[in-house]
Amino acid sequence: MTAAATPASSPATAGERPGVRLARSRRNAELSLLLLAMALVAAYGAMVEANVLDTVTPNFWVPAAVLTAVFLGIHVAIRFLAPFADPALLPAVALLNGLGVGFLRRLDLGNAAPEERADLAIFAGTGGRQLAWTLLSVLLAAGLLALVRDHRSISRYAYTLGLAGIVLVMLPAVLPASISEINGAKLWIRIGSFSIQPGEFAKLALLAFFAYYLVRKREVLSLASHRFLGIDFPRGRDLGPVVVVWVISLLVLIFQKDLGTSLLYFGMFVATVYIATERVSWLLIGLVLFFGGAYLAYVLGKSIGGPFLNFSVRADIWLDPFAKPYDEGYQLVQGLLALGTGGLFGAGPGGGQPTELPEVQNDFIFAGIGEEIGLFGLSALLVIYLLIVERGLRAGLAVRDSFGKLLAGGLAFTLALQVFVIVGGISKLIPLTGQTTPFLSAGGSSLMANWLLIAVLLRVSDAGRRPVTGGGKVNRPSGGPPEQLHGAPTEVIKP
Amino acid sequence: MPELVITVARFGFLVLLWIFVFTVVGVIRRDLFAGARSGRLVAAPRTVGASTGQASAKPAKVKRGRAAHQLVVTAGQLAGTRITLGEAQITIGRAEDSTLVITDDYASARHARLVPRDGQWFVEDLGSTNGTYLDRAKVTGPTPVPLGVPIRIGRTSLELRP
Numbered sequence: 001m002t003a004a005a006t007p008a009s010s011p012a013t014a015g016e017r018p019g020v021r022l023a024r025s026r027r028n029a030e031l032s033l034l035l036l037a038m039a040l041v042a043a044y045g046a047m048v049e050a051n052v053l054d055t056v057t058p059n060f061w062v063p064a065a066v067l068t069a070v071f072l073g074i075h076v077a078i079r080f081l082a083p084f085a086d087p088a089l090l091p092a093v094a095l096l097n098g099l100g101v102g103f104l105r106r107l108d109l110g111n112a113a114p115e116e117r118a119d120l121a122i123f124a125g126t127g128g129r130q131l132a133w134t135l136l137s138v139l140l141a142a143g144l145l146a147l148v149r150d151h152r153s154i155s156r157y158a159y160t161l162g163l164a165g166i167v168l169v170m171l172p173a174v175l176p177a178s179i180s181e182i183n184g185a186k187l188w189i190r191i192g193s194f195s196i197q198p199g200e201f202a203k204l205a206l207l208a209f210f211a212y213y214l215v216r217k218r219e220v221l222s223l224a225s226h227r228f229l230g231i232d233f234p235r236g237r238d239l240g241p242v243v244v245v246w247v248i249s250l251l252v253l254i255f256q257k258d259l260g261t262s263l264l265y266f267g268m269f270v271a272t273v274y275i276a277t278e279r280v281s282w283l284l285i286g287l288v289l290f291f292g293g294a295y296l297a298y299v300l301g302k303s304i305g306g307p308f309l310n311f312s313v314r315a316d317i318w319l320d321p322f323a324k325p326y327d328e329g330y331q332l333v334q335g336l337l338a339l340g341t342g343g344l345f346g347a348g349p350g351g352g353q354p355t356e357l358p359e360v361q362n363d364f365i366f367a368g369i370g371e372e373i374g375l376f377g378l379s380a381l382l383v384i385y386l387l388i389v390e391r392g393l394r395a396g397l398a399v400r401d402s403f404g405k406l407l408a409g410g411l412a413f414t415l416a417l418q419v420f421v422i423v424g425g426i427s428k429l430i431p432l433t434g435q436t437t438p439f440l441s442a443g444g445s446s447l448m449a450n451w452l453l454i455a456v457l458l459r460v461s462d463a464g465r466r467p468v469t470g471g472g473k474v475n476r477p478s479g480g481p482p483e484q485l486h487g488a489p490t491e492v493i494k495p
Numbered sequence: 496m497p498e499l500v501i502t503v504a505r506f507g508f509l510v511l512l513w514i515f516v517f518t519v520v521g522v523i524r525r526d527l528f529a530g531a532r533s534g535r536l537v538a539a540p541r542t543v544g545a546s547t548g549q550a551s552a553k554p555a556k557v558k559r560g561r562a563a564h565q566l567v568v569t570a571g572q573l574a575g576t577r578i579t580l581g582e583a584q585i586t587i588g589r590a591e592d593s594t595l596v597i598t599d600d601y602a603s604a605r606h607a608r609l610v611p612r613d614g615q616w617f618v619e620d621l622g623s624t625n626g627t628y629l630d631r632a633k634v635t636g637p638t639p640v641p642l643g644v645p646i647r648i649g650r651t652s653l654e655l656r657p
Binding site: 030088278351398465 | 504514518542583
């Protein structure tokens with residue numbers, strides 16, 4: 001702590017304390033918020049046991065304590081590795097993750113036979129596995145913070161990351177269905193009892209590539225353009241590689257039958273281009289393309305079926321879920337009923353019947369939680385997501401280089417879009433597409449990828465909030481020659 | 496478990512959840528409203544800055560109001576960026592090792608620098624092609640920068656804020 005604060009608080013010659021306002025590292029605020037979040041998680045665990053078991057067992061606090069230890073670990077890591085990182089990100093994410101683990105454990109309790117309920121082991125069941133995944137994910141996030149000391153060094157591997165992203169996206173589509181298919185979606189790599197969803201990681205890799213490429217091409221994009229119908233369109237050859245990446249990932253995803261993810265990639269792409277070029281025309285083009293594509297997929301699914309059938313079925317369910325409440329519409333109807341049963345204040349943690357909901361540990365976790373904490377609690381969770389996204393965008397605003405801005409802005413937007421797609425899906429605002437709810441849903445890949453995302457945001461926000469200390473030398477990239485020296489004057493600077 | 500305890504705990508949990516939300520908002524409030532607060536500032540007259548250097552005998556209260564703590568980009572591609580000022584100089588230009596790397600077509604690689612001297616910041620042009628302007632006047636030598644007066648470099652504008 002003292003090491004972190006010294007450059008900021010050393011008094012200047014004239015007696016003021018420059019930089020004292022925003023330069024505080026605020027790690028103590030993070031610590032207290034984190035402890036508050038963990039107290040909430042422990043309270044949630046106690047209430048679940050009180051409702052499900054009718055008594056609070058003496059070791060109700062153990063999962064919360066394990067989580068607290070894990071998050072305190074990364075908190076200490078942040079103190080050393082990214083002392084000026086945003087103080088609100090970690091506690092907010094920790095709360096969501098902790099409530100997710102608590103809810104999954106509650107599902108295990110609900111599914112277990114009544115006599116076994118009292119002595120459910122800590123790492124048993126879905127909740128226990130999620131706890132183990134949390135441990136691993138937080139370790140990975142700390143590892144990323146230790147490995148990447150300057151977010152700009154990511155840009156040096158941009159093309160490698162782009163290639164890795166494409167390979168990760170395509171891998172499950174190419175592999176035989178016996179290895180890659182779960183519930184009709186070819187998104188997985190299954191090794192024994194483990195399954196990995198490489199698309200979750202591809203998201204991060206592709207975004208890093210987009211950010212790097214668009215930073216390099218930004219000046220071309222904003223200067224060379226065709227004006228058509230009052231909108232400036234960039235030349236095709238400047239955008240070629242990005243469009244190619246997008247089309248490939250989209251094609252693969254349609255054949256992997258997972259429209260939620262393809263929507264996520266598309267939104268990510270449009271948002272990154274918009275942030276890079278600051279042109280509203282890109283949003284318009286994106287929206288038109290998206291709605292046109294969705295309608296086309298719906299019509300094609302109605303007429304020829306094939307790979308589009310999945311989407312048209314889902315759109316029909318969305319238009320009228322109560323038409324077939326016991327077949328296709330069953331999941332959505334149950335989700336809506338759960339949210340309705342929850343009402344304003346919910347049935348209380350452990351008081352609902354989330355085990356009646358199909359896939360409640362994955363896609364429908366928000367409906368399952370909603371039944372028990374009600375609209376009042378759900379809106380708190382949504383506000384927490386909102387705050388995480390706001391902090392991400394703020395990190396993008398604060399950082400002083402374009403790559404960091406695009407990276408943080410794009411990552412924050414991706415997180416927001418993912419929450420929108422799944423929460424919109426279960427609340428019947430948009431057609432339901434399979435997505436994990438970030439930090440809440442059961443699943444190691446999603447949790448790991450989202451923790452890595454948070455690690456990158458922490459790194460960028462650290463760079464943005466760090467006070468300037470050593471003249472121009474602090475921000476020197478660790479490798480490679482400066483790129484834009486062609487305009488440099490040759491004269492000697494007099495002191 | 497008595498019904499009353501469960502009910503109290505149920506609502507208590509929701510209240511605690513919102514308390515958490517508002518505590519987080521409280522922690523980041525400074526950042527959330529930082530833009531709005533500095534937007535109310537009135538630009539100081541240009542002569543004020545120059546005298547601040549010798550004014551170390553003045554009461555601390557007055558000085559604190561006039562000391563620059565932040566450099567804010569108000570226009571251009573980096574608009575919204577804030578740099579917290581320390582004791583070190585700030586270099587501005589397109590070169591990657593500048594403190595503030597601006598991707599502005601009209602900026603030179605090493606365009607200008609801001610140097611603190613006795614609590615006052617001076618802007619100095621580093622032989623740029625298109626020049627540095629303090630408000631409307633071209634900067635020729637080290638010039639004291641008052642609070643809230645725009646430094647213009649190409650399409651980018653910067654301001655010192657308290």
